[in-house]
Amino acid sequence: MGFSCLVLVFVVQQLFGQSSAYLLIHGEPTNYVSAVGDPGMTNPNVRVALEAWNFCNEVGFEVPNVGSPRWADCTDLYCSSDSGTSSLSLFSYSTLLISQVIGTTNNPATLCKRICNGRYSYQLGVGNVYLGGGLVNNGSQCRVLHKVNETDNRLGAGDKFPIMGFESYADPDLFAKEKELYLGSLCEVQESPNPWQFWMIMVKNGNFDKNTTLCPENGKKISKIVTDRNFPCFGEGCMNQPVVYHKYSMLGGNQKVYLTGEFNGTYDLDANLGENVGNNSFFSVSWRKNTSTGSWIFSHRLTTSTKYPWLMLYLRADATEGFNGGYHYNGRGMLKKLPESPNFMVRLTLDIKLGGGPNSQFYLLDIGSCWKNNGEPCDGDVLTDVTRYSEMIINPETTSWCRPDNLVSCPPYHISPTGEIIYRNETDQFPYSAYHLYCSPGNGKYLEKPYDICDPYSNPQSQELVQILPHPEWAVHGYPEKKGDGWIGDRRTWELDVGALSSRLYFYQFSGKSFRSMPGGEASHNCTSVARNSNNQALDIRKLIDKALEKRLREGEGHLDVTVLAG
Template sequence: MEEKHSTLVIMLQLWRRMDCCLFLFCITFHVLFVSGDADGYISAIGDPEMKRDELRVAIEAWNQCNEVGKEAPNMGSPRAADCFDIDKSTTPFHRVTEDDNKLGVNNASDHNVDEYAPLKEIYLGDKCQVNDNPNPWQFWMIMLKSGNMDTLAALCPENGHPSKPFPPQSRFPCFGEGCMNMPLIYHNYTSLQGNNILRGSFYGTWDLDTDISKGVIANSTSYFAVTWEKEVGKGSWIFHHLVKTSIKYPWLMLYLRSDATTGFSGGYHYQTRGMSKISVTCVKLTRVNSSVSLTHVKLTGVKLDLASKFVFKPIWRVDYKIPESPNFKVRFTLNIKRGGGTKSQFYLMDMGSCWKNSGKPCDGDVTSDVTRYSEMIINPNTDSWCRPDSLAECPPYHTLPNGTRIHRTDKKNYPYGAYHMYCAPGNAKYLEEPYNTCDEYSNPQSQEILQILPHPAWGEYGYPTKKGQGWIGDPQTWELDVGRLSQALHFYQDPGTEPVKRFWPSIDLGTEIYISSNEIAEWTVSDFDIIVPKDNKGKRSHTM
């Protein structure tokens, strides 16, 4: 009886939190910074430099268009967490049980797998939450994604609109019906190894009929594994990552993310939980209709009304405050052991955000929201597609640190080699010719992507300036001025609209192995931190 009461209390707390953030109020949370540096910067995340013994880490999996589609057999919804406290004997006390991690849509009275997954993430976040004063945080997020897409099934929207079936194309791998499945995810809960080493892992495969013990060896098998290890009371957690493609699953992604603790993160139109303790103004909504029936979702045997009798019209959804361009930096140590082949787009830094082409914040309307990404690829096999004879692959302008703008037709001064590619949002109406629009299916809404390469143009921001820096055999600790760089990069906005303030609720690194089978990428990350000025008043830079 007491256990059921505790569960009910947790769920009611979750309901109140979601009710507050999603349905009724516009509330502003404030940032708490835990650690400070003599150079005037302080941490904006819950676990600065990954030094906290009591780890909080979760894993999520998505299909090509950042949805679930269908849960893997006996796996539950593709969200799981490993969150623990340590008692005096240094033995981990786990806050998330196996039953929690196995929760799936079969536990719900509403069988919508896409909506259930983010609700489960919120539930796990509630169990993992660290109640810092004044703002809580939840966990690091490991992200898995497969690029397989069944074009005949029309499961992914086209720039946020319903799509129609079309014949298979080489850019969308698919072995047939069911190719967009979720992976099998297995879990070794963090435990004490010997006297003072903590270690845990998530691992698995997308091949539903495979022997997971042969995942790394058998060429016909996809595989992933993320293992974390730390000496109690000393140093940083070391996250060891491995991902392997196969013939059936040739396009795979594995990232370690610091997401916002509330609101949207890059690429998703659902509420998220994370590590970045970002100040957010939540949704303000207005009741417009009372005729809609109740939707019930059951997570642990307790039914919750996650949609009330009323329909609410969003006015503003999220106003992110930090990290804001140009006022933040990212620090971490990266050691790449295996690169993942010539088509591995290994991202030294990947940042994601969302705003409309008008400059207004995203509000969950996938027909007008636009995901914005910028990534630096450090695989030396990746060449520049941006050239004087291929201007559609180049952003219209390059901006120097002093604010000078260089048009892409300026062959003498434009740094073509600094860019791998640029693609514009599919719903943009005033694009400068020539242009390419981004893949219209791999996000729930339109997207804009700007990929850069090591080049002297980025040296002032702390990024690598030539190929090979930071690659295999060259482990480095980086301090990247991501804020200033992200402010200078070109992102589309409708003419005559006020330049948007750029906020980045998702900061991550890892690789995207693009359509190549039997390739392995392996790397470690440690010491990760996002830092901002102590007074939160950095230099203003130039927006493009």
């Protein structure tokens, strides 16, 4: 069995498809503005990073000769015609560090390219230049400029950063968070009023070795793990990081020039992917331009193996600074404005190619945030901070665990579109089939019985999770109305009133907070969503948008054409 996930600051763990998304925040009475650094994904330049997490969202141990599990592909494209008129503008060209620009060629079969230890570029000369067997440019000159090189991407714990302002750590967890900040500085796009850095791809290993103490329990360091919960693990070393391969962005396309690149890898450290994937775990995320709309298409594939039966893959739009959903360090991302419910929307085009079966969850949208049980914002104290997730699962094979005979998997109450509160024991009115499950934060002191605690190990702190399913209750906000909507063969463009729906979701002692992540895609576990408290107070989506674009796929593949806007 294989399994894939994607993240669009939504969380999903299943298959994924093609999608295009916008995150809009309400400003003036009738206007929305984008919350992301690249509205509509129309920028011709690549800003993509990749991070890998172990089960508790840390590094634990690095893979030898691979470096710290943070990588980036930040590439700028500059094309000019014979007359000298720019056909594509170079983004932040003056800030690039170019070690060498290679000469031009008029030979259709020749591409002059040179990669140096520093930043590098290659240039296509005037004439008909072919790349990968396809005509990429006719009568124009294009230059590709890379802002992150292999030396940057291979930095590992204990290494010194090439520039001042970044501290080296021997601890792999601390070094990884610093490396993300360093890569963000190389990729950063200076815009007023706030800069932005990159879309974040996230892969996560679901193996958990209960014989180790790598993961805290609800944020607490413990000397021994005692639990009756079952987690996959083949033995010592099962929580390893992946081997990652990087195809740096290069020119592609037919007639219309664009950049294309890819990250791929495996968790099976002895695998030889040179021949084929075989029975090994595998993930890949590639990007290219949609030449019709101008937005980016992200194609995702994720396959599990016998040793790695639970993997997650996300495409995220994280906050450009501060904590992200499930990540208790200062991070980097795309969300330069944090949306606040109820005034924000997400527009998403999704084309799912392959599903992962009943054990795989696919999230149309996942929003992640963080606030304390008393309503205060998270401050890095893992004992009192709580990660909050809300996820819309669209895999039609996912059943509802929330039932009249299993109230422990239901939120204490449901808020109808008209604002009516319906308690979970009101069996004639409560929409049980609208929920997959609800679980409570492990550090909650006044939980309403019956309750079930969310997995205490898979986040660096306590977490709370609301997973919803296609249902007429949510369709009023543009979400799927019934099972199968938007699934394989049903490509759709969704316009989701996330702010309004979030106003109706129950969170423990919830009190108008912000979200820092919004993912979309596939996943088998937690996810994030925008919400309001029981008093209908607006949430400050800051913390919800950190992971704003998360997608996961299980044993599937697909494409995501994303545009995120906020206003």
